[in-house]
Amino acid sequence: MRLLAALSGGVDSAVAAALAVEAGHDVTGVHLALSTSPATLRSGSRGCCSKEDARDASRVADVLGIPYYVWDFAEQFRADVVDDFVAEYAAGRTPNPCLRCNERIKFTAVLDRALALGFDAVVTGHHARLEHGVLSRSADAGKDQSYVLAVLTPQQLAGTVLPLGHLTKARVRELAAERGLGVADKPDSHDVCFIADGDTAGFLRSHLGSQPGPVVDALTGAVVGAHDGAYGYTVGQRRGLALSVPAADGRPRYVLSVEPVSRTVTVGPGEALDVHEVRCTRPLLHAPLPASCAVQLRAHGAVHDCVVRQDGDGWRLSLATPARGVAPGQAAVLYDGDRVLASATSA
Amino acid sequence: MLREAVETVTAAVTAALTAAGNASSLHTAGRRARRVVEESREQLAAALGARPSEVVFCGSGTESDNLAVKGIWWARRAADPRRTRILASAVEHHAVLDAVEWLATHEGATVEWLPVDRDGRLHPDVLREAVERDPSDVALVTVMWANNEVGTVQPVRRLAEIAHEHGIPFHSDAVQAVGQLPVDVATSGVDALTLTGHKFGGPLGVGALVLGRDIACVPLLHGGGQERDVRSGTLDTPAVAGLAVAATLAVERQPELHARLSGLRDDLVRRVLTAVPDAVLNGPAGGVDRLPGNAHFSFPGCEGDSLLLLLDARGVEVSTGSACSSGVARPSHVLLAMGAAEDDARSSLRFSLGHTSTTAEVDALLEVLPGVVERARSVPARR
């Protein structure tokens, strides 16, 4: 096959490309330039947008002896991922930018471009199994990324090759070292690649400005604190609340809801976060749903047995065990064992 | 480069390597090294119509451009603090462009990017108007000899004359010109001229600034003062020897190369425009106004990097934008300055011909080009 390997500059995509070459495919490497202002060489923090990553990606292509190009998707990334991230927070939801990037950039813009240029599929270093169009969890449960790939349509999955699904991360590093790839011991990238210092609240503040509002106790209705922007809070969050009035029962308070219009952040006891039912929009079915299955409601989150019922255009999930703190905007991914059955967005 | 030229340059580099020593040391090996450098200086000067004392060897074209732009600006401002204005063409290479921008950001220079016409040419009247608005505050004028993207040759001699009428020093980046066009420093009137070895078959990592004896220039690098106190640092003697030999050969063969390449290039242009009727040639139509080996097109509806990938996979090497801007392809400032729309700038591709190019290669290109353009048109556009 003619394959286009997306080389992020990290160890996973490097080994994925190497395995594709070794399997006899005709492989071309591309690095996606996603930042409109590529950071100059940084030492400590790493992100997928830095020049250093572009150089690491090009060295991988050198070692593998494959052609290498840089594709500029900065404008599209800004519009579809960064702006979307900010808008979702502003609307009181909690977006997953990696999922959005997979959905809109890697497996739409890049895949469409690759197919138009005559490639058969795109190869990435995601940790998930994809065999005969069936997506399932990685052999490395701790690194599993099937959750952020479950939003891909069957057509998108048909144009995707994931060579790492049966490997653990440790094994991937060994394979990289055996092949002389310099990225073998490169640290994993942090969560949000376009927030270099990891300060999400600061990033949102710089985009959305100060929007002060009250923090209200759900039990008493009393104002127990103030905030500078409701977008800085996520359902289920406990730390960083800085409440001025201690809770009457002396127990910790959690964010129960975020209401962007009135700028109200409501807090309350942990058990008030327990959810037995989750409503979802944007359902995407990969396989027929059995009578009961399991749902994962956030990246690396717990799995709950559930029953799925149709609810208008969406679904209503009845959970066998309560989930604590379901943030609207996160993906709800349904599994049968390791196999991905469907995905949707929690409302 | 031709095989025999490669052999001659390699022989010069090897000879200098075996004569190795530090050219600024006083012992015998040092004297041998110094002799290599001085002979190279004479040889390079002779090839370019300059005097040996005007040749300042340095590490690259980029260093030479930086030394000229910053060094002359600093010296002119030191002599008269009113002189802070830089007049530069809008199509300069980044080695000049970024040096100028640096002076503007960090040293308080005021910059005027002189507009060019649709072919990328700076009209002498444009320079005259900019100078005569206030000749007393101009620190220097810098205009490249020939453009690295679209091949446009600038009327350097007339531009230099205008600067000289007001006693303003004139620098020209001639990196693309040496070996491709007749370059004679004395008759051109330029006060400072930049060249680099790797553009005419010499070694990588060595360049020179030909700097008039009476042009004050503050060094970028301070130290032993090896090069006329304008540039310090032990020279790479073998590279310097290779540079001088390569320049001599390139200048000797320039007329023949020019005739052969411009013929081949005109053929390529004609055939591309026939095979892809809506392709647009960027830059001058040809003749003496354009580098002989340069052809540059926009292919409407295509993105340059799609074309590049598809041609590369079929054994044809081309470039988008300037080859020096590694990685991300941005619409070229040169095409934008020539009045191209951003989409046309993104849809452009440069074909460079050199010593080894043949009609068979042009045939091979034309065989794949129509199919490649058609496929590139089907690629979804990016924002």
Ligand SMILES: Cc1ncc(COP(=O)(O)O)c(C=O)c1O
């Ligand atoms: C017009 C022009 N100026 C300057 C340079 C920079 O020269 P160097 O690569 O030797 O630093 C180049 C490209 O190499 C060029 O094309």
